[in-house]
Amino acid sequence: MDESSIIQVWKVIGAEEKEIQGLLKAVVQSVGWTYSLFWQLCPQRRKLVWSSGFYNGAIKTRKTTQPAEVTAEEAALERTQQLMELYQTLFSGESSMEARACTALSPEDLTDTEWFYVLCFTYSFEPPSGMPGKAYARRKHVWISGANEVDSKIFSRAISAKTMVCIPVLDGVLELGTTNKVKESEEFVEHIKSFFHNHPKSNTKPALFEHSINEEHEEVEEEEMTMSEEIRLGSPDDDDVSNQNLISDFHIEATNSLDTHMDMMNLMEEGGKYSQTVSTLLMSQPTSLLSDSVSTSSYVQSSFVSWRVENVKEHQQYQRVEKASSSSSQWMLKHIILRVPFLHDNTKNKKLPREELNHVVAERRRREKLNERFITLRSLVPFVTKMDKVSILGDTIQYVNHLCKRIHELESTHHEPAHKRMRIGKGRTWEEVEVSIIESDVLLEMRCVYRDGLLLDILQVLKVLGIETTAVHTVVNDHDFEAEIRAKVRGKKPTIAEVKIAIHQIISQNKL
Amino acid sequence: MDNSAPDSLPRSETAVTYDSPYPLYAMSFSSSTHRIAVGSFLEDYNNRIDILSFDSDSMSLKPLPSLSFEHPYPPTKLMFSPPSLRRSSGGDLLASSGDFLRLWEVNEDSSSAEPVSVLNNSKTSEFCAPLTSFDWNDVEPKRLGTCSIDTTCTIWDVERSVVETQLIAHDKEVHDIAIFDLRDKEHSTIIYESPQPDTPLLRLAWNKQDLRCMATILMDSNKVVILDIRSPTMPVAELERHQGSVNAIAWAPQSCKHICSGGDDAQALIWELPTMAGPNGIDPLSVYSAGSEINQLQWSASLPDWIGIAFANKMQLLRV
Numbered sequence: 001m002d003e004s005s006i007i008q009v010w011k012v013i014g015a016e017e018k019e020i021q022g023l024l025k026a027v028v029q030s031v032g033w034t035y036s037l038f039w040q041l042c043p044q045r046r047k048l049v050w051s052s053g054f055y056n057g058a059i060k061t062r063k064t065t066q067p068a069e070v071t072a073e074e075a076a077l078e079r080t081q082q083l084m085e086l087y088q089t090l091f092s093g094e095s096s097m098e099a100r101a102c103t104a105l106s107p108e109d110l111t112d113t114e115w116f117y118v119l120c121f122t123y124s125f126e127p128p129s130g131m132p133g134k135a136y137a138r139r140k141h142v143w144i145s146g147a148n149e150v151d152s153k154i155f156s157r158a159i160s161a162k163t164m165v166c167i168p169v170l171d172g173v174l175e176l177g178t179t180n181k182v183k184e185s186e187e188f189v190e191h192i193k194s195f196f197h198n199h200p201k202s203n204t205k206p207a208l209f210e211h212s213i214n215e216e217h218e219e220v221e222e223e224e225m226t227m228s229e230e231i232r233l234g235s236p237d238d239d240d241v242s243n244q245n246l247i248s249d250f251h252i253e254a255t256n257s258l259d260t261h262m263d264m265m266n267l268m269e270e271g272g273k274y275s276q277t278v279s280t281l282l283m284s285q286p287t288s289l290l291s292d293s294v295s296t297s298s299y300v301q302s303s304f305v306s307w308r309v310e311n312v313k314e315h316q317q318y319q320r321v322e323k324a325s326s327s328s329s330q331w332m333l334k335h336i337i338l339r340v341p342f343l344h345d346n347t348k349n350k351k352l353p354r355e356e357l358n359h360v361v362a363e364r365r366r367r368e369k370l371n372e373r374f375i376t377l378r379s380l381v382p383f384v385t386k387m388d389k390v391s392i393l394g395d396t397i398q399y400v401n402h403l404c405k406r407i408h409e410l411e412s413t414h415h416e417p418a419h420k421r422m423r424i425g426k427g428r429t430w431e432e433v434e435v436s437i438i439e440s441d442v443l444l445e446m447r448c449v450y451r452d453g454l455l456l457d458i459l460q461v462l463k464v465l466g467i468e469t470t471a472v473h474t475v476v477n478d479h480d481f482e483a484e485i486r487a488k489v490r491g492k493k494p495t496i497a498e499v500k501i502a503i504h505q506i507i508s509q510n511k512l
Numbered sequence: 513m514d515n516s517a518p519d520s521l522p523r524s525e526t527a528v529t530y531d532s533p534y535p536l537y538a539m540s541f542s543s544s545t546h547r548i549a550v551g552s553f554l555e556d557y558n559n560r561i562d563i564l565s566f567d568s569d570s571m572s573l574k575p576l577p578s579l580s581f582e583h584p585y586p587p588t589k590l591m592f593s594p595p596s597l598r599r600s601s602g603g604d605l606l607a608s609s610g611d612f613l614r615l616w617e618v619n620e621d622s623s624s625a626e627p628v629s630v631l632n633n634s635k636t637s638e639f640c641a642p643l644t645s646f647d648w649n650d651v652e653p654k655r656l657g658t659c660s661i662d663t664t665c666t667i668w669d670v671e672r673s674v675v676e677t678q679l680i681a682h683d684k685e686v687h688d689i690a691i692f693d694l695r696d697k698e699h700s701t702i703i704y705e706s707p708q709p710d711t712p713l714l715r716l717a718w719n720k721q722d723l724r725c726m727a728t729i730l731m732d733s734n735k736v737v738i739l740d741i742r743s744p745t746m747p748v749a750e751l752e753r754h755q756g757s758v759n760a761i762a763w764a765p766q767s768c769k770h771i772c773s774g775g776d777d778a779q780a781l782i783w784e785l786p787t788m789a790g791p792n793g794i795d796p797l798s799v800y801s802a803g804s805e806i807n808q809l810q811w812s813a814s815l816p817d818w819i820g821i822a823f824a825n826k827m828q829l830l831r832v
Contacts, residue, residue: 301526302830303526303527303800304782305798307796307798307799329756331805332535332537332759336553337644337645337714341643343585344585344611
């Protein structure tokens with residue numbers, strides 16, 4: 001979701017929202033606590049989501065657009081607003097990063113409590129889980145003092161705030177927190193509640209707003225949740241943020257949030273202190289986070305269901321039926337590719353203009369000539385190891401160089417021209433078979449002991465292999481047989497090994 | 513992980529459907545607006561291309577009848593221009609392939625769709641070989657490549673409406689074309705030959721996030737073959753979990769490891785490619801079952817949370 005729609009939604013909230021925020025501000029300032037939040041119940045999903053908040057705590061770096069003279073109130077409001085903007089930029093995608101104003105906050109400008117405040121935006125609770133959830137379900141306030149020491153099962157957000165109170169008011173839960181340790185007090189709770197007694201219970205907000213606010217939260221929360229899980233698992237290894245395994249471990253359905261994760265992770269690394277804070281934050285409540293994330297992921301209703309191996313079994317039946325009607329496989333795709341283009345032909349000349357056809361044929365012939373020449377070259381050069389065009393050219397170059405050197409040597413030393421190579425050890429059977437297949441052209445060279453009918457046998461076995469002989473050149477002297485056979489492959493292309501084996505078999509036949 | 517919490521919406525409600533009066537095949541998402549073009553599939557001369565508007569707030573797909581226009585025979589492919597090529601008037605440029613490559617301007621004020629040009633790659637006559645597919649070059653959007661049954665592929669310069677090059681590298685009809693980099697026009701390497709001879713490769717898709725990777729599907733095959741152009745002829749992976757032939761594939765616009773496929777088994781599967789495949793092959797991440805065979809699948813960068821599928825007379829947007 002792009003940032004502009006988030007901002008639009010927030011702007012449109014209007015008077016009612018401002019009222020709540022005003023109340024929050026009043027409440028927190030009256031007791032001098034650090035922050036106040038309002039968790040609102042979203043009836044569709046039956047969860048409490050962040051609705052409004054006010055930050056009243058310590059600020060690290062002040063960044064403001066206004067001149068120095070500004071009241072404390074306005075400054076505080078502005079701070080809250082800036083924290084909200086920071087959150088939006090962090091969680092709504094990379095593109096908005098560059099668009100941030102120079103006065104916008106960056107993670108290093110925040111104190112720990114401010115950072116905690118920002119992270120609160122992302123939480124949601126399904127009553128009665130979580131502290132706000134419990135308060136809502138029981139319709140009674142929940143007070144925790146010494147929050148940072150509390151067992152994670154009870155309080156899922158370990159923070160630097162020491163005291164936290166959740167009070168059910170209106171249609172949600174008000175949460176207050178402070179960095180001081182404050183003892184539980186009924187008067188305090190009543191005092192807070194009094195602020196809200198005069199406020200009319202907010203009825204049905206226009207469905208659109210609710211839906212869009214929550215939708216933003218849904219998506220973002222899911223991203224946040226899954227990202228948080230990654231950080232949790234990543235922190236033992238730390239520094240090197242390699243999410244690959246982590247992501248594949250969780251069957252996350254929002255695959256588009258991957259990039260956002262990366263950015264979030266990078267940001268975390270930059271604000272090293274914050275990644276630590278977040279890590280400790282998350283380390284301390286593995287179980288509740290997981291339950292949060294499971295419930296959140298059903299929040300963003302994906303149309304897809306995660307894959308189970310049973311799916312394969314379920315469809316066995318389907319498959320058998322399908323196989324029978326394989327003629328209808330890919331029906332539309334085949335039609336589009338193979339039939340539809342020819343439909344057009346019916347309305348026009350069936351033949352392509354001769355020129356174009358010639359052009360295509362000429363090109364094809366050129367390629368065939370190239371292949372043929374390559375094979376010829378290959379036959380001229382001994383010692384060719386591989387059969388691909390590049391190797392053939394390389395070996396040819398080497399061979400030509402070698403020949404040049406040899407000529408040079410011979411001319412300079414005037415050696416007797418070498419006699420025809422003596423066939424050493426006639427008794428020893430020596431045979432050589434070289435096969436080369438490039439596309440559909442075949443070249444077979446062989447040397448072996450001659451016997452009657454050898455050539456015929458060879459041609460026959462080639463035919464069996466699906467090779468159609470086109471040219472034969474043989475040299476027979478004494479008892480030696482040398483042949484160079486060119487052919488074309490018809491049908492299934494045999495491997496070079498197959499051909500060699502077959503030829504060797506022929507040669508060794510009748511040898512007794 | 514069981515996703516059915518008691519108060520969650522039923523699966524079908526999360527998908528947004530458009531019911532068309534005729535079967536659909538070609539489909540394209542606009543890169544700038546939330547418009548989707550769908551082409552009909554009627555074995556008839558008169559076919560139509562409709563423009564739909566997707567409203568993510570109200571989760572609805574509405575046709576814009578004023579922008580609907582006729583096309584002779586079913587369009588084999590539809591594609592909106594890449595984001596970098598915007599018309600001066602601000603409308604979208606839509607290309608359709610069929611008998612010729614035609615360009616249409618879909619005006620922003622939604623008043624009408626105007627034909628812009630008809631590109632004919634025959635130098636001599638009015639007739640040109642019908643096109644099976646085409647692809648728009650993201651990097652240089654004025655370039656568009658078409659492929660045709662006369663075994664050629666043609667690269668067009670759409671701004672000047674002229675042919676740049678013709679590639680004649682195939683021995684048979686060309687079924688699909690995907691463009692990445694046009695600098696090496698002189699080279700063509702056989703990247704992959706199907707294992708059974710005479711089994712054509714029907715569709716291709718480049719991974720826009722990892723340009724060395726591409727996916728292809730074969731005729732009558734339930735496999736999605738993933739290739740790396742650095743190691744030709746050896747597939748990186750073969751995804752074989754469809755119960756019927758695969759009809760369409762689409763890479764995730766923002767992830768180099770995710771791909772979605774749809775097939776005759778009426779299922780759309782989302783896969784994640786691991787660095788190492790397990791012994792039993794790769795399982796998909798998630799699955800969606802449609803009402804009938806899925807013929808088309810698109811995953812656009814303009815709507816990365818949604819996958820569009822076409823089956824029978826319907827076009828559906830599925831939330832990822």
